[in-house]
Amino acid sequence: MNQVSKSYPGVKALESVSLTGFTGEVLAICGANGAGKSTLAKILAGQEPATSGSVSVTGYDSEIRSPSDAEEAGILLMHQEPLIVEDFTVEENVWLSRLNSAGRSKPWNLLPRVSKGQTVQALSAVGLEGVHPQRLAHELGPGLRQMLALSRTQVNAHRILLLDETTASTTEDHFKDVLALVDRERAAGVSIIFVSHRMDEVFAMADRIAVLRNGELIDLVNTAETTPEEVLTLMIGDAVQAMDAPAPVSEAAEEMLEVERLTSGAATDISFTIRAGEVLGIYGLVGSGRSSIARSISGNQTRDSGSVKVRGIPVTAKSPGEAARHKIAYLTEDRRREGFVPDFTNGMNMTLAVPGRFSRFGVINVRKERARVKQLIKQFQVKGGGDTLTRTLSGGNQQKVIIAKWLETDPDVIVLDEPTKGIDVGARLNIYQIIRTLAASGKSILVITSEAEEALMLCNRVLTLKEGRIVGEFTPATSTTDDLIRSSLGGETA
Template sequence: MSGAERPPGSPRVVFSARGVGRRYPGVRALEGLDLDGYAGEVLAVCGANGAGKSTFARLLAGQEAPDDGEIRVEGHDGPVVGPADAERAGILLMHQEPLVVDDFSIAENVWLYRLRAGRDVLPWQLARRGDDQETRELLREVGLGDVDPAMPARHLAPGQRQMLALSRATVTPHRVLILDETTASTSEEHFKEIEEMVAAERAAGTAVVFVSHRMPEVFALSDRIAVLRNGELVDVLRTRDTDPGRITTLMIGEAVSALDRPPELPENAGPPALSVRGLHAGSAQDVSFEVGKGEVVGVYGLVGSGRSSVARSVSGQQRPVSGEVEIDGEPTALRSPGAALRRGVVYLTEDRRREGFVADFSNGENLTLSTLGRSSRLGVLRRRRERTRVAELIRRFQVKGGPDVLTSTLSGGNQQKVCLAKWLEADPAVVVLDEPTKGIDVGARLNIYRIIHDLCRENRAVLVVTSEAEEALMLCHRVLVLRDGQVAGEFDTATATTDDLIRTALGGEAA
């Protein structure tokens, strides 16, 4: 089926892209794209990093104008070439990075777009909106029914921030809804609310565009799947007529081989590289565990289980209330990221855009942030030495873009590789990774997995926090399941199942 061909039944065309192209300096992001969106249908748009899927989302939302071709929306006079056109045409874009105003209350963020448009909600009405039944019901629908609407939005976790942003779809009129990697920041327990929201949009006759790299979600939500590769439309398939393997092959041009099991643990490795006893920090309460040299230990749990509190406290990002941490059998107090780095412990944040790199820095500047001392003498940076090392890191970690390219302009997968390379350049003994594959496609994800397994072969200890049960089993030797701040179970990934992990996280018994 071509991108312009209608599925059986000839449903109503809501938007139509014809010959759409977009170029940036030295990059062809999209070329000759023909694609239609139908009323009451979910169209998934898939592709590897740099395939052009987010570029298409921005063009459809009027955030950028195409260099070639045009996009038209039913009932709108003329093509969509800017944000004002998109708003008048009824196009609503939900970004991968949730647009949340930290200093506004949760309720004020719910009604933000209506306030901006001057529709129905006026500034002096926001206080009332914070307590009214409609606001609380909207929050319940996106899994935030237990949060205080008057609380500042800055206190929400990343997944909760994304669900807050999604709540605006209910109160903002639209006929086209674009979900651009919006599930990348959410956890498995929020997917039910997203499914219900998408079902309501489909029933209302909305044309939904779902940009995603997560195959289970693509197949759970979509009616058709459009696959982009290198800026071109490869194919459009009905979801019921295909499978994840075929879509993945279309995305990257070749079949993806299954990831091998983690490397065998070394014999006589000595004391654990990381030992934690009675840790109390944030949501974590009395957590104890060990990570051996050459071992990958996963920490799996739902939002609020304490998983990120564990990662941040054992890497100096936040001070624990109590507990003991040992590195190579020696007690240590990791009171800051710098203190942790000096003891050979590094931390990869789950929120790379806010904490992972400096947005105004180039790849070269970001890659050497943790090891500036190696490229300087008497406080003066030696540029030639720095550039030689940066070139090696870009090659080793397969980062697209040269040393002078701003990291903020890269795809999510390449940004993550820059963040990971920056910390591994410090030659750590213990590597703490908080959601290392969040928001990246299947190709970049497998690349990250292989890097982690290479760390095992180098006899480093790796602690991986993940909200995906399947990833935990694929990547780790052992998995700790946290529930209500405590370790509710420990599993050997050679014999455990996703059902074991999820049931334990929810409070049931493993099968």
């Protein structure tokens, strides 16, 4: 990349960035929320034209100006949100770029001439040997969908591999598969560009680290000669200060949410209470039943048995809208698929849960809506105005739009399922502050998380899950991440 800049109306995403990637090397691109990381990746992949500057690849005579240029030059992009056709089989998704109906007498038979063994080999290379090739893709969870997309590295020729936040949805076990994949790619002489904000993964994978801030290249460092703390300081401008662990909430506080013997999906016989002003964390591994608890409380999933009460009043919500009327709000784990409407603006998404507040006889009062949206944009520090499409924002800003949307329903109970998934450190701390402010105002908050450190940093109490059942309860002041992890695995805690 030579002096690459990119501007959008009112926003300068990149400013004179120059970088070089080498064969057999992993170059990490790090930066805080809105630093320009994904814009850089899109320009490298030819999906966005640079406003000025150029991108060139050794051995390819032309500049990279389109996706077809990138493909011819041997560039393969793996997106943060995996490109999956949900109604296609796993096998069809592996070979997605090779599907072609041209000249076929049976156009529904789109697969190229490949053997089952080739598909299984591609899946096995990314840890999906147990996934049947004929299984429909929509049956897979976020982590498996991401690994399915990565399986295409085995069937598409490439010299440069761009990984744009592709580990945001993966589990620790699957990250090991990603790491093994990257090691094979490096050994084969591929140049790997790894866009990420997760320091443990960056330091496990990268040879060099380029740090962006506000669209500018701040520094380019050798991984072996720096530390995660130094990189984080470069990313957000100041040293990251750990938040103090919150103290337990007084037992005199009102019991806002009461869950008794709830059974739903993977969760079995779950009971707990949350008091006003309390943040309760539920920590467990993938498949432990965490999301089943969140979705059944909020009307997104049917309860098999058990009860849910808000301020002592039974709640039998069968939809998120009905739960909202009972003062329960739910922020989904999969924000891009369920959290907002992609083709809506920030303003439209922020007021989506309360349309009646801004309308009369079905007609929206645009002036009234715009005035409120302006307040919310300022309150939650959302990048872009009310007319910006939410899907164009970074993950952290999208999450703030979703939080604003549900807070407009004035909930007493807020259920957050992986609230900082795929969000960089700067935006993550901002989300934490929002959650703590909500708790201080008397809201009861349930945080579902797969990060033990986050649970102890954010929550007054933490429950651990194993195989759908609560197996432990911890307070941050007297517990460590090792305690939570051991408990969720069924081991003894210190």
